[in-house]
Amino acid sequence: MRPFNPDDLLQSLDVQIHENESEKKGEGAEVPENKGEGAEVPEKEGGVKKGKQPLHDLKGKKYLIVLDDILSSTEWDAIKQHFPATETASRIIVTTRVKKIAKHCSEKQHNMYKLESLQPKYARGLFMEKVFGRDTDLDEQYPELLEQADLILKKCSGLPLAIVTIGGFLANQPKVALEWMKLNRHISAELEMNPELETIIIVLNKSYDGLPYHLKVCFLYLSIFPEDHKASRRRLVRRWTAEGYSREFRGKSAEEIADNYFMDLISRSMILPFQQSIHNRKGVDSCQVHDLIREISISNSTEEKLVFRLEEGCSLNNQGTIRHLAINSNWEGDESEFENIVDLSRVRSVTVFGQWRTFFISDKMRLLRVLDMEDAFGVVDHHLEHIGKLIHLKYLSLRGCDGISHLPDSVGNLRQLETLDIRGTRIIKLPKSIINLQKLNSLRAGRKPMDENDFRGGIPAACLLPVLSVMLCIYWCAPQGSSIDGMNRCDICTFFCRGLLPVAAMHLDRYGVLLPRGMNKLKALHTLGVVNIARGKVMLQDIRKLNRLRKLGVTGIDKKNGEEFCSAIASLGHLESLSIRAEGEQGLCDCLDEMSSPPKNMQSLKLYGNLPKLPEWIAGLKNLVKLKLRSTRILDCKAAIEALGRIPNLTILCLCNEAFKGEEVRVNFHLEAFSSLVVLELESLGKLKSVEFEQGATPKLELLQFSGTSDIKLFSGLPALPSLKE
Known part of the structure; x- marks a missing residue:
């Protein structure tokens, strides 16, 4: 009963128990229904007598009690002491929406049962039964309804309540596609009206309603994202932090607290884990919202004027003060319409999905904190010309904007900026003004290699590219006017002169960025990468002074800077994640041997590039959770596997694209090796001949993922893996 009162609950239970006893005895005792708070309980048999402890009569009896919808651990603690000890034949069943409360109530893990959504087959069967009174084959009897039925079931996402309710409603409607289409199009209005x-x-x-306030606002924020959008954990956590939804508390950073909010919403099933990624040591790296729960988010965020979604068919009435503006890919309005719909002077965040247009950034947005253009297309350099005017900006993402090759110097005016994400752009050099961003804590840059050849050959046609780039610079920087796909001549000139030409002239790879001198001033940085360290030791000297770094990615390491690099890494005591990439045939040879004292807190290590022998210090990383070896071409596979098998906390191991080299690669997991391994990924290991699991090896392995071979006969000992699920 709400509001929760333990005394009322215990009295109600006592009345129900005695009522059942009276019915069994045929006494017909009248017991008034308990109405919750303030209900009177008679002082007679069948009620709670004065001085008598509620539920006292259960002692020594067999009983089954169901407590539905416990919302907090304190509620359970307030009542559990009143129950007699549960003997063999007695049970208490508790239902709750929150996983951690279930753990609190249950003494044993196997006593917990998570109610899963219905599988598609059973969801369709239940739906057909409610609509037609029997399981019906739509393909044969109602083929015109098939598409709309699939859309309805998708929105229900296996939720029995939704399937039964919507199916029951449609049972009384005409069985025509038009009616079902109307329901799909206007599901929000139908649910409310x-x-x-x-x-x-x-x-x-x-x-x-059961969410605490801090989780309510985080949940409503999710209505920014389109239907079926997979929101990354990284993106949400950093945006919530920029919005001020989480704050540092007693040494715990605002980002760590926001990360807890994410997992709390997962635990409460308000958001669903989309992918338990093998590439993320934290487990869940992205989420999505159940379609019907998303309708709750949209309805409440609109009512509170928190989020306005600019999309096809949206209301054109003036919405007044709106904090968060989401521009969908299907909106085709013009600039005047854009400025008239909302009060841009009060907007705190702008998120763009799909096509970018220049008027999406306005001088009126003086309070803007978040500008998120991740994966928007049509963004080019000159669109960022006035970005420096948004002085309150805390989060700026250009991730995946392939037309961007240069950041303007004015970005240095963004003194409040905390997150700068330019991953997946063509930027290879950051402006000097970047060192003014004293509050910057996360800088993500660089491009991912497209295929394995990117690790071997460096820049193709290295001799011709500088000459070609100079010629193109001269041509495109000439004064005549022209444009390509929204890029003006200045954009194209910038791309060649500040992009291709420096890369070619300095023989750099294309997957990291060059940093200006003075980066050591950015003391708040905890995430930095991918950085190209090929151009001298000054950059490494700056990096070693960033003593708050927890995550670092570098490329461009070689024999010349290897010793200096190892020394810099040894000074980063808080480092948890390290990614190292080296191009060409030399790769990582003789670059990592000087790492005498690697950071003790390192949890994730990724090595990309030729590395004939596994460095000895890796086996000593006691806190290492994830290791990825890609294109390392290690010669002694047996010795490497034996060394890695002794790492006590290694949970995720990824061996990819010729991690080992040899005529016959045999991977053997021996007795008591890899005691903590949960995920093993084997991808394109070249001349792989066998993978063997001895009895007792990898006892916790749950997921074995392999590609590059379809021959399951290469694997032996799979029946000996007690925890293998997939």
Whole structure:
């Protein structure tokens, strides 16, 4: 009962128990229904007598009690002491929306049961039964309804309540595609206005109403993202932090607290884990929202004027003060319409999905904190010309904007900036003004290699590219006017003169960025990468002074800077994640042997490039959780596997693209090796001949993922893996 009162609950239970006993004895004792707080309980048999402890009569008896919808651990603690010890034949069943509360209530892990959504086969069967009174084959009897039925089931996402309610509603509607199409198009309005569907909203709203305030605002924020969008954990956590939804508390950073919020919403099933990624040592790296729960988010965020979604068919009425503006790919309005719909002077965040247009950034957005253009297309250099005017900006993402090759110097005016994400752009050099961003804590840059050949050959046609780039610079920087795909001549000139030409002239790879001198001033940095360290030791001297770094990615390491690099890494005591890449045939040869004292807290290590022998210090990383070896071409596979098998906390091991070299690569997992390994990824290991698991090896292995071969006969000992699930 809400509001929760333990005394009322215990009295109600006592009344129900005695009522059942009276019915069994045929006494017909009248016991008034307990109405919750303030209900009177008679002082007679069948009620709670004065001085008598509630539930006292259960002692020594067999009983089954169900406590539905416990919302906090304190509620359980307040009542569990009143129950007699549960003997063999007695049980208490608790239902709750929150996983950690279930753990708190259950003494044993195997006593917990997570209610999963229905699999597609059973969801369709239940839906057909509610609509037609029997399981019906739509392909044969109602083929015109098939597409709309699939859309309805997708929105229900296996939720039985939604399937039964919507199916029951459609049972009384004409069995024509047009009616079902209307329901799909206007599901939000139908859920709110149709009495036959209001049960869904009532139940789902209970989940929302049960959230504490700090989680409510984080949940409503998710209505920014389009339907079926997979929101990354990284993106959400840093945006919530920029919005001020989490703050540093007693030594715990705002980002760590926001990360807890993410997992709390997962635990409460308000957001669903999209992918338990083998590439993320934290487990869940992205999420999505159940379609019907998303309707709750949209409805409440609109009502509170928190989020306005600019999309096809949206209301053109003036919305007044809106904090967060989301521009969908299907909106085709013009500049005047854009400025008239919302008060841009109060907007705190702008998120663009799909096509970028120049008027999406306005001088009126003086309070803007978040500008997120991740994967937007059509963004080019001159669109960022006035970015420095957004002086309150805390989060700027150009991730995946392939048309960007240069950041303007004015970016140095963004003194409040905390996150700068330019990963997946063509930027290879940062402006000097970047060192003014004293609050910057996360700088993500660089491009991912497209294929394995990118690790071997360096820049193709290295001799011709500088000459070609100079010629193109001269041509495109000439004064005549022209443009390509929205790029003006200045953009094209910048691309060649500040992009291709420096890369070619300095023989750099294309997957890291060059940093200006003075980066050591950015003391707040905890995430930095991918950085190209090929141009001298000054950059490494700056990096070694960034003593708050927890995550670092570098490229361009070689024999010349290897010793200096190892020395710099040894000074970063808080480093948890390190990624090292080297191009060409030389690769990482003789570059990592000087690492005498690697950071003790290192949890993730990724090595890309030729490395004939595994460095000895890796086996000593006691806290290492994830290791990825790609294109390392290690000669002694047996010795390397034996060394890695002794790392006590290694949970994820990825061996990719010729991690080992030899005529016959045999990977053997011996007794008591890899005691903590949960995920093993084997990808394109070249001349792989066998993978053998001895009895007792990898006892916790749950996922074995392999590609590059379809011959399952290469694997032996799979039946000996007690925990293998997939």
